Amino acid sequence: MLPPMTDAPGRPRTTIVTLARSAGVSASTVSRALKGDPSISPAMRARIAAMAVEAGYMPNIMARTLSSGRSGLIGLVLGPATNPFYAMLLEDLVREAAARQQRFMIIHAGPGAIEDSTAEALLHYRVDGCLVTSADLSSRAADICARNAVPLVMINRIPRRHASAVSCDNAEGGRTIAQFLRAGGHRRAAILHSGPGSSNGIERERGFTDAFADDRARIVARFDARSIYEGGHAAGEAIAAMPRRDRPDCLFAVSDIIAMGAMDALRAKGLRVPDDISVVGFDCIPDGARPPYAITTFRQPVQAMVRRGLELLAARIGAPELPDESVLLRGEIVIRDSARRPRP
Amino acid sequence: MLPPMTDAPGRPRTTIVTLARSAGVSASTVSRALKGDPSISPAMRARIAAMAVEAGYMPNIMARTLSSGRSGLIGLVLGPATNPFYAMLLEDLVREAAARQQRFMIIHAGPGAIEDSTAEALLHYRVDGCLVTSADLSSRAADICARNAVPLVMINRIPRRHASAVSCDNAEGGRTIAQFLRAGGHRRAAILHSGPGSSNGIERERGFTDAFADDRARIVARFDARSIYEGGHAAGEAIAAMPRRDRPDCLFAVSDIIAMGAMDALRAKGLRVPDDISVVGFDCIPDGARPPYAITTFRQPVQAMVRRGLELLAARIGAPELPDESVLLRGEIVIRDSARRPRP
DNA sequence: TTGAAAGCGGTACCAA
DNA sequence: TTGGTACCGCTTTCAA
Numbered sequence: 001m002l003p004p005m006t007d008a009p010g011r012p013r014t015t016i017v018t019l020a021r022s023a024g025v026s027a028s029t030v031s032r033a034l035k036g037d038p039s040i041s042p043a044m045r046a047r048i049a050a051m052a053v054e055a056g057y058m059p060n061i062m063a064r065t066l067s068s069g070r071s072g073l074i075g076l077v078l079g080p081a082t083n084p085f086y087a088m089l090l091e092d093l094v095r096e097a098a099a100r101q102q103r104f105m106i107i108h109a110g111p112g113a114i115e116d117s118t119a120e121a122l123l124h125y126r127v128d129g130c131l132v133t134s135a136d137l138s139s140r141a142a143d144i145c146a147r148n149a150v151p152l153v154m155i156n157r158i159p160r161r162h163a164s165a166v167s168c169d170n171a172e173g174g175r176t177i178a179q180f181l182r183a184g185g186h187r188r189a190a191i192l193h194s195g196p197g198s199s200n201g202i203e204r205e206r207g208f209t210d211a212f213a214d215d216r217a218r219i220v221a222r223f224d225a226r227s228i229y230e231g232g233h234a235a236g237e238a239i240a241a242m243p244r245r246d247r248p249d250c251l252f253a254v255s256d257i258i259a260m261g262a263m264d265a266l267r268a269k270g271l272r273v274p275d276d277i278s279v280v281g282f283d284c285i286p287d288g289a290r291p292p293y294a295i296t297t298f299r300q301p302v303q304a305m306v307r308r309g310l311e312l313l314a315a316r317i318g319a320p321e322l323p324d325e326s327v328l329l330r331g332e333i334v335i336r337d338s339a340r341r342p343r344p
Numbered sequence: 345m346l347p348p349m350t351d352a353p354g355r356p357r358t359t360i361v362t363l364a365r366s367a368g369v370s371a372s373t374v375s376r377a378l379k380g381d382p383s384i385s386p387a388m389r390a391r392i393a394a395m396a397v398e399a400g401y402m403p404n405i406m407a408r409t410l411s412s413g414r415s416g417l418i419g420l421v422l423g424p425a426t427n428p429f430y431a432m433l434l435e436d437l438v439r440e441a442a443a444r445q446q447r448f449m450i451i452h453a454g455p456g457a458i459e460d461s462t463a464e465a466l467l468h469y470r471v472d473g474c475l476v477t478s479a480d481l482s483s484r485a486a487d488i489c490a491r492n493a494v495p496l497v498m499i500n501r502i503p504r505r506h507a508s509a510v511s512c513d514n515a516e517g518g519r520t521i522a523q524f525l526r527a528g529g530h531r532r533a534a535i536l537h538s539g540p541g542s543s544n545g546i547e548r549e550r551g552f553t554d555a556f557a558d559d560r561a562r563i564v565a566r567f568d569a570r571s572i573y574e575g576g577h578a579a580g581e582a583i584a585a586m587p588r589r590d591r592p593d594c595l596f597a598v599s600d601i602i603a604m605g606a607m608d609a610l611r612a613k614g615l616r617v618p619d620d621i622s623v624v625g626f627d628c629i630p631d632g633a634r635p636p637y638a639i640t641t642f643r644q645p646v647q648a649m650v651r652r653g654l655e656l657l658a659a660r661i662g663a664p665e666l667p668d669e670s671v672l673l674r675g676e677i678v679i680r681d682s683a684r685r686p687r688p
Numbered sequence: 689t690t691g692a693a694a695g696c697g698g699t700a701c702c703a704a
Numbered sequence: 705t706t707g708g709t710a711c712c713g714c715t716t717t718c719a720a
Contacts, residue, residue: 015696015697015698016697016698016699017697017698025706025707026706026707026708027697027698027699027707027708028698028699028700028706028707028708028709029705029706029707031698031699031700032699032700032705032706035699039705039706040705040706041705041706044705044706058464058467058468059468059697059698060410060468060470060696060697060698061468061469061470062406062407062409062410062415062469062470062696062697062698063406063410063696063697063698063699063712064697064698064699065406065698065712066404066406066407066410066696066697066698066699066711066712066713066714067697067698067699067700067711067712068698068699068700068712069712071406073449073469076450080435081425081431081434081435081438082428082431082432082435082630084426084428084431087425087426087428087431088426090425090434090453091424091425091426091453091454094450094451094452094453094454095454098451098452098459098462103449103450103451103465103469104449104450105417105447105448105449105450106420106438106447106448106449106450107438107442107447108438108442109434109435109438110435110438110439115442118442120402121447123402124402124403124404124405125405125406125417125447126404126405126406229630229634260634264634264635264636267635268635286426286573287631290573290604290608291608291611291612292608292636292637293636359712359713359714360713360714361713361714369690369691370690370691370692371691371692371713371714371715372690372691372692372693372714372715372716373689373690373691375714375715375716376689376690376715376716379715383689383690384689384690385689385690388689388690403713403714404712404713404714406712406713406714407696407712407713407714407715408713408714408715409696409714410695410696410697410698410712410713410714410715411695411696411713411714411715411716412696412714412715412716413696
């Protein structure tokens with residue numbers, strides 16, 4: 001047994017019951033008064049509120065959850081926090097959620113898949129809902145959520161069954177970038193993608209290819225850069241090693257972190273960016289804006305995505321019958337110095 | 345095999361009671377069997393375990409917490425996740441905690457102070473303990489934890505009253521760097537610190553100054569870079585603007601992110617690093633290792649810090665009367681190319 | 689080795 | 705407008 005949590009030795013923790021006793025009313029009255037039930041007289045409400053403050057009363061969420069079934073906890077499945085994009089997401093997420101009185105239980109923040117045991121923790125804690133950003137939720141975990149009627153919202157992911165989603169219009173972003181490069185005179189592109197498991201990367205590449213390739217321009221190479229710096233670096237080295245006449249004149253990385261790796265590798269091999277080869281990324285992470293990189297990229301509306309995601313989730317927590325919904329938000333190209341620009 | 349749809353209309357959710365009924369035993373027996381109480385016969389234990397799996401039973405942590413007083417939740421107060429150092433910390437933290445069946449409720453992950461309402465959420469959720477990394481916990485919040493006997497462990501912070509702490513030996517790190525620079529022939533140092541609120545920065549600077557300054561060498565300037573890239577950048581510009589003869593020959597930034605900003609600014613003004621001025625950082629974040637920076641720095645033993653921190657916390661959760669403890673872990677210098685090295 | 693029963697701190701329905 | 709009361713799901717004596 002744990003020692004009782006007391007504010008002072010011998011004095012019992014303030015609960016609704018102690019409050020009720022010292023106010024000379026019933027526990028139910030206190031409960032109602034505290035949540036502003038209009039059926040309690042204003043005078044009583046004020047009196048109890050004052051006593052609560054005075055006694056340092058703190059509601060026990062566990063007890064509330066047990067009887068009401070709502071925990072105020074959201075399960076958060078986050079991609080690798082060391083990827084600056086997820087770090088941005090996390091900051092915004094925590095801030096927005098706090099403003100809505102929601103808290104996150106964070107159950108994943110690294111690379112790789114989520115263990116089932118980790119996913120089950122979500123249900124143990126009776127999370128009201130679950131937010132998934134990019135890292136893949138196993139279908140078993142998703143099934144568990146669906147069966148237990150835990151609403152699922154994915155941010156920055158293509159929706160799956162039993163889930164709502166909000167993401168940036170990735171295909172449109174890819175298209176915009178392709179048009180920009182075409183206008184800049186590029187005709188031979190290499191794509192640094194993030195593998196078949198990344199729905200975002202696939203969409204971006206699809207949009208890019210659609211708008212870039214025709215009878216005068218084409219995709220000359222593709223590399224799997226796994227959404228990490230090292231992957232981009234390896235691809236950059238491979239590109240630098242290509243015979244000069246086969247080399248692409250521009251490079252589209254499906255995320256900035258990949259682009260950064262590629263740029264460093266190209267330069268280490270003596271190639272100039274953008275003079276010898278243009279590089280474009282995606283995401284608009286802060287690191288990519290700094291002088292050594294100054295990456296031309298596509299900004300995802302992170303804050304809006306976070307806000308909409310939380311809204312979708314809140315709505316579904318309140319009304320589980322709501323149908324799944326996906327929302328697509330428009331981003332914008334950010335032109336810096338890593339790619340040759342169109343002539344004015 | 346997936347669990348049956350326990351939430352199907354009309355069919356009750358699997359609880360200890362439903363389990364007990366269908367096993368023809370009492371709820372207490374099920375409770376004990378499930379946690380491997382040796383006083384339950386092995387046969388019974390096995391039978392109940394099998395039924396639990398078959399029924400897809402998930403314990404309700406809220407109920408368990410209510411009766412046992414232990415939630416398995418740790419409150420996490422994290423510094424700004426967009427600072428790569430905290431991102432590294434977060435990844436390790438979540439991984440280590442999951443292995444110990446602990447989950448984090450994340451209540452802060454941005455810049456700035458923690459709102460009291462946010463801190464109080466910790467208590468509402470009856471967290472077993474609280475882990476604080478760098479971001480300042482208001483003394484009010486700390487008091488609340490102390491009153492409620494919620495153990496507090498700080499990682500990467502100087503301990504405060506009512507808290508244990510684990511951190512890197514910052515002063516020693518500062519000293520090591522100073523010795524390295526002195527050996528490299530540097531005599532005029534500038535310090536880019538992170539303000540009076542950062543105990544780490546203060547320790548690092550103290551160690552550095554102790555080992556650097558004497559009658560042949562001195563600290564020629566100090567700048568408050570607020571632990572952010574932009575702060576380092578501003579300081580770098582100020583240094584570049586100094587008359588040549590007043591300029592420092594080396595620069596100690598109390599964190600890598602500051603050093604990166606400074607390097608970019610110095611170079612933008614035409615100064616070469618390390619030829620015109622050496623730059624050293626602290627933390628060893630991945631970004632600092634990349635070619636444009638290749639920062640000479642001091643590596644904090646992050647993984648060990650995380651592990652020890654969780655150990656300290658677990659011990660105090662089990663035995664709240666344990667005295668506060670601070671542990672200091674030794675880091676190591678990482679020599680790269682941003683600072684002139686000693687002649688062999 | 690097992691069962692009965694009393695909470696843990698709230699919520700919510702039914703009376704008064 | 706208030707009080708009484710029956711849970712929510714699990715843990716933990718105390719008895720049998």
